[in-house]
Amino acid sequence: MNRLIDSHCHLDRVDLGPYDQDFAALIRACSESGIARMLCVGIDLDSYPAMRDLVDPYPEIDVAVGVHPNESGGEEPSLERLLALAADPRVVAIGETGLDYYRLGDGDASVQQRRFRIQIAAARACGKPLIIHTRAARADTLRLLREEGAAAVGGVLHCFTEDWETARAGLDLGLYLSFSGILTFKKAEPLREVARRVPLDRLLIETDAPYLAPVPHRGRSNTPLYLGYVAGCLAELRGLEVERLAEVTADNYRCLFRR
Numbered sequence: 001m002n003r004l005i006d007s008h009c010h011l012d013r014v015d016l017g018p019y020d021q022d023f024a025a026l027i028r029a030c031s032e033s034g035i036a037r038m039l040c041v042g043i044d045l046d047s048y049p050a051m052r053d054l055v056d057p058y059p060e061i062d063v064a065v066g067v068h069p070n071e072s073g074g075e076e077p078s079l080e081r082l083l084a085l086a087a088d089p090r091v092v093a094i095g096e097t098g099l100d101y102y103r104l105g106d107g108d109a110s111v112q113q114r115r116f117r118i119q120i121a122a123a124r125a126c127g128k129p130l131i132i133h134t135r136a137a138r139a140d141t142l143r144l145l146r147e148e149g150a151a152a153v154g155g156v157l158h159c160f161t162e163d164w165e166t167a168r169a170g171l172d173l174g175l176y177l178s179f180s181g182i183l184t185f186k187k188a189e190p191l192r193e194v195a196r197r198v199p200l201d202r203l204l205i206e207t208d209a210p211y212l213a214p215v216p217h218r219g220r221s222n223t224p225l226y227l228g229y230v231a232g233c234l235a236e237l238r239g240l241e242v243e244r245l246a247e248v249t250a251d252n253y254r255c256l257f258r259r
């Protein structure tokens with residue numbers, strides 16, 4: 001059986017309906033279907049303690065703490081607070097953070113930028129890599145990563161959907177690129193073209209569950225159990241056996257997150 005690692009999911013938001021609201025049953029199902037490890041990613045500081053408690057009994061689940069660019073109204077991230085939370089040995093990364101101008105509306109990009117800079121500084125101070133979300137903001141994302149010296153800790157451009165030029169710039173900063181179920185979408189041919197070119201030693205896979213379910217479950221609630229569809233698609237693009245892709249992406253995960 002393949003031993004896949006889901007490098008980005010939100011387990012506290014996955015639909016537990018099929019498991020009678022039993023989180024342990026979901027995790028058991030993941031393990032039985034070959035998901036060896038998962039990285040459960042925080043999106044705000046208010047929901048973080050409950051998420052951290054939820055995954056506590058499962059050593060195969062790593063954690064990231066951070067504030068998503070589109071979250072608003074909750075606790076603002078400060079360097080002190082992030083460092084206190086990141087001192088937890090189960091925390092392997094800072095994120096998800098980044099910039100998202102797609103849903104900015106009339107909002108002020110400077111708020112997102114300030115938060116992003118603080119989180120990059122926190123990652124540098126604790127020596128843990130970044131989980132970076134970028135949407136409709138590629139130039140500013142790369143600029144802030146450079147200005148704040150993110151290359152010192154590295155990280156991943158998660159749920160990568162940008163063009164090759166952006167991929168190249170990310171790779172030059174030492175970043176990994178993580179591909180999600182979007183890779184399986186019918187219209188994603190340009191993205192599949194990018195995925196064919198990324199060096200094997202910089203590839204990660206993720207579900208971003210409960211979002212972005214891959215084909216043939218597109219539009220429904222996503223779960224780490226669907227990671228196999230992402231792995232299968234990427235393996236085919238790379239001309240690799242799924243077993244080999246599982247190995248490569250697991251090695252990359254351990255290398256980036258020091259697991």
Ligand SMILES: [Zn+2]
Pocket residue numbers: 008009010041096208
């Ligand atoms: Zn996410």
